[in-house]
Every structure is written in C-alpha cells, then in structure tokens.
Amino acid sequence: MAKPKIHTMEELAEAIGVSRPTLSRYFQDPTKVSKSSVARIVDGLERVEYTPNFFATRMNRKTTGLIGVIIPYLNDLFFTLLLEAIETAALRAGYTVITQCSHADPAIEKRAAETFLSMNVDGAIVAPLGDNSDMDVYARLNARLPFVLMDSRPKALRDVDFIGSDHRQSTGAITEYLCRVGPPPVFLAMPRVNFNALEREAAYIEKMHELGHEPQIVGARLYHEHDHFEAHGLAVLDDMFARGQLIESSILCANDRVAIGALRAASQHGLEPGAQRKGGLRIAGHDDYPLCPFTTPSLTTVAQNVTAIGQTAVDRLLEKLRAENISENQVIRLMDGILKIRESA
The missing domain is CATH 3.40.50.2300 (Response regulator)
Known part of the structure; x- marks a missing residue:
C-alpha cells in the first residue's frame, strides 16, 4: 500500500500530531526534542512519504552546515x-x-x-x-x-x-632527476592561464642555474587560440619534431596534461620517449594525473599530494x-x- 505523500512541514506536523515548531527543532537537532516527541515523529515518518527541505530546515540555524x-x-x-x-x-x-x-x-x-x-x-x-x-x-x-x-x-x-x-621543491626534484639521467631538460611551458605553471617555470629556471645549465623554454605562446593542455603539448612538439628539433632531448612539461599531448606528438613522429631505441628523447610531467600510469609509455612525473x-x-x-x-x-x-x-x- 502506497504511503500518503506529504508536501509541507505544516501537513506533516498535523499528520504526526506534533506542533510545527517541535517538528522544525527535530529536523535541526533531534536532541532538542523530548524523547516521547522523537519517538512519535520517527514513527510518523515511517507512515508517510516526506523529504525535508534542506534549506528550510537550516534557515533559523546559526550554521547552515x-x-x-x-x-x-x-x-x-x-x-x-x-x-x-x-x-x-x-x-x-x-x-x-x-x-x-x-x-x-x-x-x-x-x-x-x-x-x-x-x-x-x-x-x-x-x-x-x-x-x-x-x-x-x-x-x-x-x-x-x-x-x-x-x-x-x-x-x-x-x-x-x-x-x-611546493612547486619549487617538486619541480626542482624532477629537474634534478632529468639532469642526472640524461641531457638537461627543456621546459615545455603552457599559456599563462594559471600561477602554478609560472611557479614551475620559475622553479625550473632556478634549479637549472643551480646545476650550472642554461634554461631553455618552449611553448610559452599559444599555437592555436583554444589549444590548452593536451592540445597545446601536441601542437608545440608536433611542430618542433617536424623540424627535427628536440628529438633527442629531455623535455619537462608544465603539467601532465601537456605531457600527454607531448607523448602523442612523439608517437606520431615515430619517437619512443624513454626507450632510447630512437635516440635519447625523454618526456616528463608534473601532478601525477590519474592516467599517467596508463599512457604509452607510462609517464614519469612528480605527484602532488592531493x-x-x-x-x-x-x-x-x-x-x-x-x-x-x-x-x-x-x-x-x-x-x-x-x-x-x-x-x-
């Protein structure tokens, strides 16, 4: 048998047999209502179909939760x-x-x-x-x-x-790692859409100088108006690989989404980052985006503690x-x- 539908607090109070203020206090904090009233309300709610209005039950609270x-x-x-x-x-x-x-x-x-x-x-x-x-x-x-x-x-x-x-720490760590296992990395930047990319770029420059290397930054401008992240990484490296540039370089990308686009560009040009069967190309990112372990090849990166x-x-x-x-x-x-x-x- 279908339960009767109740649409308002007033209807519910009448159906259960308690006052409207008592019902309101119950939905705000059951401890403020007598045990007998709580029992009556709980029993009454079992017999009807009613969903309290989330905002209405919070209107008179000091906190909305x-x-x-x-x-x-x-x-x-x-x-x-x-x-x-x-x-x-x-x-x-x-x-x-x-x-x-x-x-x-x-x-x-x-x-x-x-x-x-x-x-x-x-x-x-x-x-x-x-x-x-x-x-x-x-x-x-x-x-x-x-x-x-x-x-x-x-x-x-x-x-x-x-x-x-701490982008200074994280970007410095992966820059140092890339310098240790291969040629000093080039930084594949991204359009100036957020501060994290700028902080990572600055941290890369600082670490490269500290290690005695000359920083090299590419991709700081948009190739196409709406090419952000993956599309930007693909566009920049597709252009550079086509001209024979960076094909044996270490490339540190501003974030993993840019790096995923970079991996796509490498694949389109028959390059195998990390495998070294076609030279010393390495590609790394930043963030540890959830797809990084599943790209081909899997992406080296530095994880943020989300x-x-x-x-x-x-x-x-x-x-x-x-x-x-x-x-x-x-x-x-x-x-x-x-x-x-x-x-x-």
Whole structure:
C-alpha cells in the first residue's frame, strides 16, 4: 500500500500530531526534542512519504552546515580527486559540500562566489583562475565568511590562507632527476592561464642555474587560440619534431596534461620517449594525473599530494569556523611532491 505523500512541514506536523515548531527543532537537532516527541515523529515518518527541505530546515540555524567549493575545470581529473578529498574530509566533520565550477571563465567564477554569499554558506574553499579573477568579489567573500585558497595563489590574494603544493621543491626534484639521467631538460611551458605553471617555470629556471645549465623554454605562446593542455603539448612538439628539433632531448612539461599531448606528438613522429631505441628523447610531467600510469609509455612525473591538500584545506577552514588559532594572520601550508619514475623518462 502506497504511503500518503506529504508536501509541507505544516501537513506533516498535523499528520504526526506534533506542533510545527517541535517538528522544525527535530529536523535541526533531534536532541532538542523530548524523547516521547522523537519517538512519535520517527514513527510518523515511517507512515508517510516526506523529504525535508534542506534549506528550510537550516534557515533559523546559526550554521547552515554548508561549505562552498569553487574549482576551475570539471574535465580535469586532478580537480576531481581534489574535490573527492575535500568532500570526504567535510563529510567526516558533519558538513555538506556545495560545488561550483568556474569553467575557466572569470564571470562564472564571480557568479559562483556571489551564489555562496547569497546562500550564507559557513565557509568557502576556492581554487581560483588567477589574475583574471574578480578580486572584489573575493574581497567580499573574505570579509563575510571564512575563506581558504587552494592549488593556486593570485598575487592580489596573498593575504588569504593558502593550501597547495611546493612547486619549487617538486619541480626542482624532477629537474634534478632529468639532469642526472640524461641531457638537461627543456621546459615545455603552457599559456599563462594559471600561477602554478609560472611557479614551475620559475622553479625550473632556478634549479637549472643551480646545476650550472642554461634554461631553455618552449611553448610559452599559444599555437592555436583554444589549444590548452593536451592540445597545446601536441601542437608545440608536433611542430618542433617536424623540424627535427628536440628529438633527442629531455623535455619537462608544465603539467601532465601537456605531457600527454607531448607523448602523442612523439608517437606520431615515430619517437619512443624513454626507450632510447630512437635516440635519447625523454618526456616528463608534473601532478601525477590519474592516467599517467596508463599512457604509452607510462609517464614519469612528480605527484602532488592531493589527499593532503584537500584534508588540510578543510581542516584550516574548520579552524577558522571554530575561531581557533585566530592570532595567526595567515596560514600557508605547502605539500612536497613525490617523484614517480616510469617508462617515459
């Protein structure tokens, strides 16, 4: 027999036989309701079909139990893993994550931040686009609620708490490794779409000078307007390999997605990175993108500690929500990268 459908709290209160305020308190916190009322409500909910309105049950709370998260891309598995780490940590702490994607568009990113303000989320964790972001909306976000940056740090937001990777350490480690096993690497850059690429480029230059080598950077400009990441790596090296350039070089890519495009270019030109049967070509990346072990050849890279970044970002946000460590002006926590040596280098 089908259960009767209940659409409103008023209808539900009447059907169960409790007052509307009692029912509201039950959905907010059952410990604030008498045991007899809890038993009556639980029994009543068994007899009807009713789903509480998530936002309505939180309207009168001091906390919504919501954490807003903004990421720049939905089609990037790095951010998928980062979001998974954040959601896992937030759920353990009793919070619900609301995710917005900026789709690499500053206007959409601004609207996402404004949405969080209008929803009165308890706090926000943001992976920003960069200097193209609307800094005014982030200033309002930072003034209104606890706010933590992760993954990338715009210059205008240097006073905001930040959790991310130590690109100086990680890029230095893989640059040093490539210098040890082959010729000093060329750095395959990417268009200036985020700060991480610029930090890694600077770290590469610093390490090359430290080791007594001359840095060489290629691919800093777009070959085609919409060629980012894989398409950019493919376009740059397809052009250079066709002209006989870099075919016996070590190539350090700004990230793994660029490196995947670089591997594709090598394959199209009959080159075998790491195998050395066609010369000394080596290709390496950065991030340990989940597909890296499954490329052909498998991609040597340096892994970001995604789980630690997500957990630490949530931990810091919870400290701010609880007003812990408020004497600290700012917290910056950088995670070391770990070399993942595979077939490509």
